[in-house]
Amino acid sequence: MSVDDRDERLDRAFTALGDPVRRAMIARLSRGEATVNELAEPFSITKQAVSRHIHVLETAGLITRSRDAQRRPCHLNAAALEELTGWIDTYRLVAEQRHRRMDAVLENMKEQDK
Template sequence: MTELDDRLDRAFTALGDPVRRALIARLSRGDATVNELAEPFSITKQAVSRHIQVLEAAGLITRSRDAQRRPCHLNTVALEELTSWIDKYRLVTESRFRQLDAVLETNKEQDND
């Protein structure tokens, strides 16, 4: 297993949870603290912190210190890596569908003759 495989495994596992996906969606709009991220959820701030730790371990977010604040930031490079991996397989699949469409169109034309 390669390093890329390990990163993809951690990222996809982290994204398997709806709370973590919601946290990623929120961070896509801008940096936020744990308190700000916890606001819309009916779970404890400690539970949100654990979700953030999972996202951070997966490399999907980073944290920094700004005086008393510790904002979380979306790691766009990691998301681009996931998107690139997904796109590779999407493009292959779309190519196969285009080939199938061409075969079906040819068969349809032959049936009409």
Template sequence: MVVDELDERLDRAFAALADPVRRALIARLSRGEATVNELAEPFSITKQAVSRHIQVLEAARLITRSRDAQRRPCHLNAAALEELTSWIDRYRLVAEQRHRRLDAVLESMKEQDK
């Protein structure tokens, strides 16, 4: 995979998740599939607005939609979330290693002061 492709996908995904309504939609879909009507229920916005949020999440590949007769349920794309988590974890691990090294240095300085 080309790095630029990954960067573009990450940009779209993080931009999509910047909105609290879209994060709430992702949270709801983490419990199972839902239709636009079901997703729109808890919000005081129009179904059209929820549909636009869903389109942004689809464009970011965070959710997918399928067809079941007349129903068009939305599904969470776990693989896309895993990609985000992996990217975050890479930098979290680097930061944790730096903190452990700093802790070791501080501990050795403390021992020298005794």
């Protein structure tokens, strides 16, 4: 997988998560599968709008849909969320290391002032 492919997936996922309705859908799916109607329940938007949100989440790779007779439940794609978490953690760890170094410098300066 190329860096460009990974960047495109990250862009789609973060764009999809930029909408509060879609974040709420992800939160709901974190508790288990749900149908389109179940995902639509808490929102006062049309089924068509719900379907568009689901399509964005699918395109971003954050959810999948399966077929169970008449039902087409949506499922959270945990691997996609893990990829996002991994990307964030990379930068979080770098920032934490910088803060630890800065804390050490400040502590050293305090000791020298005594």
